[in-house]
Amino acid sequence: MFCVFMYVLCMFCVFLCMCCVCWCVFVYVLCVFMYILCMFVCFYVCFLYVCVTVYFPLNPPPASFPSSYSRSMRSGLRASVLPCCSVCQQRITVGEKNKEEDEGMKNKVSSTQVSVKKRSWSWQQYLNEQKAEAAPPTLFTQSQSFPSRRTGFRLGMKLEGVDPLHPSMFCVLTVAEVIGCRLRLHIDGYSECYDFWVNADSADIRPAGWCKEHGNKLHPPRGHSETDFDWQRYLQSTGSHAAPPTLFTCLTAGCGFRVGMKLEAVDRKNPGLVCVASVADVIDDHFLVHFDNWDDTYDYWCDSSSPYIHPVGWCEEQGRPLTAPQGHPNPEGFVWEEYLQETGSTAAPSSAFTLRDPHGFQVNHRLEAVDRRNPMLIRVATVADTEDYRVKVHYDGWSTQFDVWCDSDLPDLHPVGWCQRSGHPLEPPPGSSPLSSPSQGVCPTAGCRGVGHIKGAKYTGHHSAFGCPYSDINMRKEVVLPDRLGGERVVTLVPVVMHYHGNQSDRQPRRHVEVKMEPRDKTLLFPLGKRRRLTDRLSEPTKFLCVKQEEEELPVRALGPAEPSLQAALHQSVFLSALSAQPGRDLSLCWEQHRKLLPAVAGVHAHSVQHWSVQQVSDFIESLPGCEEQAKQFRDEQIDGRSFLLLTQRDIVRIMSIKLGPALKIYNSILMFKHAKDGSQSHGEDGSQSHGKDT
Incomplete structure (x- = not known):
């Protein structure tokens, strides 16, 4: 208001001067001076208004300025501003309120950040809260310890x-x-x-x-x-x-093992079995253990200090049973000297075995461990139980159903602080920090943040129980992915030349079935939809190899209804022989029960089946109970007799996508064909009479 009054007064004086030239020069000069002063005051007031309401809220004084200087500066500015009107007063008040709200918001955000930092997870605080002890770094092997250098690997290498x-x-x-x-x-x-x-x-x-x-x-x-x-x-x-x-890590140390040497080794997938094994490969101080006449998926690498390998004769010294190679004529009376002579091989020297000392881990030791069900994550873990060479790992904050037994020298175990030293994120126990708390609406499984997928790295996350590695529906799935090689799966076996004579009944395995497999450079099954005969790619003669039977969980209700008279035969014969995970020591295929369940197989030998045409195979499949729909599929895939005998249970179920019930009948028919052939050769006249009665 003051500015307006001064401006009007000056304009009035100038007007009078222009109208009355006769006035004195003094009055004229005074009016001009008042006009200039008024304009200067107006510009100054506007400048202060802009500084107070706009500039300073957006550009606070530097932190190096003394706080007293900042306060005096701002109070001085406010004191020098004289509200010219109620509108100006309102604008100044609103600007100050906005400024105060902005400062309050900044203080609120910063306090939140500080609280997060205060609540961020740390090993030391966690150990103090749990009154626990970290596993000493000296207990870990070189492959488990802190990295000595940063990795130079880059994407795409x-x-x-x-x-x-x-x-x-x-x-x-x-x-x-x-x-x-x-x-x-x-x-x-x-x-x-x-x-x-x-x-x-x-x-x-x-x-x-x-x-x-x-x-x-x-x-x-x-x-x-x-x-x-x-x-x-x-x-x-x-x-x-x-x-x-x-x-790459350079290892030059060698070992006393050579390819072809024989030894006794624990089956890592069935730890209760100690089997006849061979050295299949040697690289630096590690070698590949292969079980004679078994599928190579059971092979494993180890060094000479492994507790899972033993010299020839160890089982006899310890009074433990030794599982003989598949097809051995007298598995209960297996003799190493005879086997070494027949195979032309040598036993690994006892001096090559250097059993390491038991580990020093103790229960409740804390460590960092790769999540077995979600390998992209490393979690805070606890040693829940121990054996001489193994530890039971419990992931903190998770149910005990996720606990896993693993070797104490497994590279997936690390000392406390390994993630921080190597630059890898560490997953704290669920709920122990804001970062570990599951996001709402991501995954219904308690403790899961929706990271990872049950089907591997193809999916980086999930939002439902179907893709969650920790959900109940996936906990019972030991194998959720089909074999990577699928139809091209071929086995690698150490050559074993044996000449067996004796009763065929003594050659029934305890954990294996005998099937035909093709040479490694051939393809067992072509992709479905390609109408091409399998025999076009099976030009080389096939040979008998021994493939370890897959272990699958089969609920009784999944088998469907069966005739009451065949119920016992159904479970004890077909399904038990093909699927049992722990069959008895003297379990053999019950062929009489097979014939009752599969009458079309009786009296047919493998040597005649291999000459069947595609139509004959299709007709046979159609004659099996409940396999009428599958007959067309065999016909469409152009599977003849020779290809039919090469099929495995895995091929029928996973590649041809045939349901488990019909697949078992088809697969056991193949086994019966082969048994009829072998039985006729070993049983001689008795086998012929038996087949004659069945026909």
Whole structure:
């Protein structure tokens, strides 16, 4: 109001001067001066108004300024501002309120951040709260301890490495993800579901060209020939580059084992069994244990200090039963000397076995462990129980149903602080920190944040129980993915030349079934939908190999109704012989019960089945009870007699997608055909009379 009054007064004076020129010069000069002063005051007031309401709220004084200076500066500015009107007064008041609200919001955010920092998870605080003790770093092996250097692996680098599901195979791999000192490796040519995690210093990965240099067989990506595969051409065609050899761990130490040596080894998937085994491969100080005449998926790598390997004769000294090779004429009376002579092999020297000392882990020791069900995560864990060479790992904050037994030297176990040192995120116990609390609406499973997927790295997250690795519906699934090799699955066996004579009934295995498998360089089944005869790709003669029977859980209700008169035969014969996870020592296939359940098989030998046409195979499938619908599928796939005898239970169920009930009948028919052939050769006249009665 003051500014307006001064401005009007000056304008009035100027007007009078212009109208009355006769007035004195003094009055004229005074009016002009008043006009200039009024304009200056107006500009100054406007400048202060802008500073107070706009500039200072957005640009506070530097922190280096004394707080007293800031307060005096702002109070001085406010004191120098004289509200010219009620509107100006309102604007100034609103500006001050907005400024105060902004400052309050900033203080609120900063306090929240401070509280998060105060509540952030730390090992030391957790150990103090739990009154627990961290496992001493000296208990961990070199592969488990803190990394000595930062990893130089980068995304897209190519390398060679062992497939963890097929330990005898070296595959072409690509670095798909790098987290700290851990790598997610992708098997070239196959789905991301089969990706797996390893430490950057793992002995299971090698630089490109290592297999060729050391004489190992490299399995190239799908679609590439093993004989024609060349690393340089492959790198050029994919536009990628190989990982430098300097990134890999160099191991030069050797061991006293040589390829072909015999030993006694524990079946890691069935720890109650000690079996006849052979050294299938040797790399540095590690060697590959292969069980004679068993599927190579049961092979495993170890060193000479492993508690799972023993010299020849160990079982006899310890009074433990030794599982003889499949097909041995007298498994109960197995003699090592005779077996070594018949196979032309030698026993591994006792001096090569250097059993390591038991571990020093104690119950309640804390450590960091890779989540077995979700390997992309490393969790806070506790040693829940111990054995001489194994520990039971409990993931803190989770149910005991997720506890796992593992070897004390497993590379997935690490000392406290390993994640922080290596740059890998650590998953605190659920609910112990804001970061570990599950997000609402992500996954219904308690404690799960929706990270990871039951089907592997192909999916980075999930939002339902179907994809959750910890949900009840997935807890009972030991194998959720089909075999990566699928129809091209072939076994690798150490050559064993045996000449058996004796009663066929003595050759029934306790845990195995005898099936025909094709040579490694052939494909067992082509993808469904391609109308191509299997015999076109089976030009080489087949041979008998022994494949370990898969263990599958089969609820009785899933089998469907059966005739009351055949109920006992159904469970004791067909289903028990094909699916039992722990069959009895003297369990043999009950052929008489098989014939009652599958009358079309009686009297038919494998040597006649292998000459069947596609139509004959289809007619036979149609004659089996409940397999009428599957007959058309066999006909469409052009499966003749020879291909039919090569089928395994896995092929029928997973590749041809036939339901379990019909698949069991079909598969057991194949077993009966082969038994009829072998039985006729070993039983002679008795077997012929038996078949004659059945017909």
